């Protein structure tokens with residue numbers, strides 16, 4: 776069983792507190808929505824939770840079968856899809872999937888061909904990712920995050936650049952692939968997180 780525990784976690788940039796005294800626990804099967812106005816600190820909290828940047832005080836723990844994991848070893852447990860994360864544009868879709876799955880195991884041994892079908896990108900297998908539309912890139916980012924065999928998935932603004940059909944697709948994908956893992960969603964759009972049973976509003980932690 777995999778868990779994340781936060782005890783009084785706090786983050787400050789210079790003199791500005793982004794969040795203070797945040798305590799929560801997430802276990803496999805839990806989904807958390809992080810909401811708050813623009814600039815309230817949603818992406819900062821996500822970066823702290825994923826180990827990309829340190830917190831200022833308090834504690835964030837990843838726990839596997841009751842044992843704490845050193846933050847240097849967190850990366851294999853997680854995937855992130857976020858607007859500020861760039862895809863390597865020179866790779867074709869086929870090459871990018873091959874590259875990505877050198878580092879992460881595919882969920883349920885799904886093949887690259889099946890992933891491409893699920894992403895509705897079959898006609899674009901040999902196209903460089905740099906030539907993808909913004910919606911195609913967004914589906915690809917979500918696919919890389921959700922189709923990796925990790926217990927922890929972070930999605931920041933998951934439906935940005937998606938059209939109506941893409942939003943329906945996102946909702947179907949998360950309902951299928953959030954089972955038995957921890958899903959953390961940074962968002963201000965209820966349609967992106969209404970299924971989450973836990974929700975925090977960053978303004979409550981200033």
Ligand SMILES: Nc1ncnc2c1ncn2[C@@H]1O[C@H](COP(=O)(O)OP(=O)(O)OP(=O)(O)O)[C@@H](O)[C@H]1O
Pocket residue numbers: 788789793811812813814815816817818819820
């Ligand atoms: N590296 C940094 N150094 C200093 N301040 C930063 C840094 N990164 C973010 N901030 C500040 O932290 C605050 C929160 O930013 P963050 O991007 O986490 O907000 P957000 O809730 O994700 O915003 P949005 O909804 O607009 O995406 C902002 O005031 C921002 O300027």
